[in-house]
Amino acid sequence: MRSLIIAALLLLALTVVAACYPIVTPPGPTPEPLVPTPLPSSRATATPHPAPSPAAPSPAAPVTQSLRSGDRARVGVGLPLGAIEDYDWGQGAPGWYLNWRVMPDPPQPEGIRFAQMVRIRADGFRPTLDVITAAARANPGALWLIGNEPDVIWQDNATPEQYAASYGVLYQAIKAADPTAQVAIGGVSQPTPLRMAYLDRILAAYRAQYGGEMPVDVWNVHAFILREESDSWGVGIPPGMAVDRGQLYEISDHADMAIFRRQIEDFRRWMAERGWRDKQLIVTEYGVLMPESYGFPPELVGQFMTDTFDYFLTARDPDTGYPADDDRLVQAFCWYSVADTDAPNHYPTPNLFDPQTRAVTAVGEVFRDYVAGLR
Numbered sequence: 001m002r003s004l005i006i007a008a009l010l011l012l013a014l015t016v017v018a019a020c021y022p023i024v025t026p027p028g029p030t031p032e033p034l035v036p037t038p039l040p041s042s043r044a045t046a047t048p049h050p051a052p053s054p055a056a057p058s059p060a061a062p063v064t065q066s067l068r069s070g071d072r073a074r075v076g077v078g079l080p081l082g083a084i085e086d087y088d089w090g091q092g093a094p095g096w097y098l099n100w101r102v103m104p105d106p107p108q109p110e111g112i113r114f115a116q117m118v119r120i121r122a123d124g125f126r127p128t129l130d131v132i133t134a135a136a137r138a139n140p141g142a143l144w145l146i147g148n149e150p151d152v153i154w155q156d157n158a159t160p161e162q163y164a165a166s167y168g169v170l171y172q173a174i175k176a177a178d179p180t181a182q183v184a185i186g187g188v189s190q191p192t193p194l195r196m197a198y199l200d201r202i203l204a205a206y207r208a209q210y211g212g213e214m215p216v217d218v219w220n221v222h223a224f225i226l227r228e229e230s231d232s233w234g235v236g237i238p239p240g241m242a243v244d245r246g247q248l249y250e251i252s253d254h255a256d257m258a259i260f261r262r263q264i265e266d267f268r269r270w271m272a273e274r275g276w277r278d279k280q281l282i283v284t285e286y287g288v289l290m291p292e293s294y295g296f297p298p299e300l301v302g303q304f305m306t307d308t309f310d311y312f313l314t315a316r317d318p319d320t321g322y323p324a325d326d327d328r329l330v331q332a333f334c335w336y337s338v339a340d341t342d343a344p345n346h347y348p349t350p351n352l353f354d355p356q357t358r359a360v361t362a363v364g365e366v367f368r369d370y371v372a373g374l375r
Helices: 006-021 129-138 160-177 193-210 258-274 298-314 362-372
Strands: 073-079 096-098 112-119 124-126 143-148 182-187 218-222 279-288 331-337
Touching: 073 279, 096 279, 096 331, 112 129, 124 129, 124 160, 129 160, 143 160, 143 193, 143 331, 182 279, 193 258, 258 298, 279 298, 298 362
Parallel strands: 073 096, 073 331, 096 112, 112 143, 143 182, 182 218, 218 279, 279 331
Antiparallel strands: 112 124
């Protein structure tokens, strides 16, 4: 997202031009991440074993220990800056959080659970296996996310074959260190047909490399609505996919609830068709990334957030939903973000708190009030 500010300036210039001319040029490309999440400094290399017997998947279990006791436990947040206790949650603290890292001793105040994340790269993963397995032993029963948007070239940027190689090594290592760990596949940026085709190739690559079905304890996606096109704004084309376009969403679609619902429902159907209906689905990153000047003021962002929360907490389907959770489509979800700043790579649109002052934002007030009302 390095060029988002440039894109904003271009949009302003185009508005002026549009007043004089009937033709308007679309926004320029956005080659940098829309959600900047820096990688840890250490690195390891994934080398698949010739044909190991994959560890047996764990029985279905709640993502959070208290998932069954109330809906608040389902609500998560992405934490790019600081510690979870740095922010004044009032009566509206989330049930869980992630910070795109592996932590051996993560802060978990008042029962707010932490999700570990290993970062995948084309040449391996980060941090090292020693760090990962030590953290797994120190945090029994934790949720482990294997990668962050491997389908996006400016995020984890892995072909399906590269991702499958790393996943096999990591799944076995984490399960050996903690058999009770819940291992989730990395979240693709959005559950579109192109991204689901990318996941199909990951499953096929795992079978080819490891001689068995890919063990996934928890399915995981991100739920953005962004353009899929080479050399354009949005999330581009997944590595290794020989196409130049997918869903050609417009900026005005970015917070469209009809599209949002359809993508989640389509992904649950994709899971059910492949025999994964008995697995949880979590959404570990989503929100509104576009600036207010593009038509996304705090009032709209807050409404989109509450509409998506309502949807996640109530959406059910007797044919595709998770049977152990009353056929709900989604078991847990995570808003991006608590507070982030990486100027010029980020707009403050979805922030719950100001990243400098830690003061709650208008969107954060909506979040706290909503979560405070959950049991």
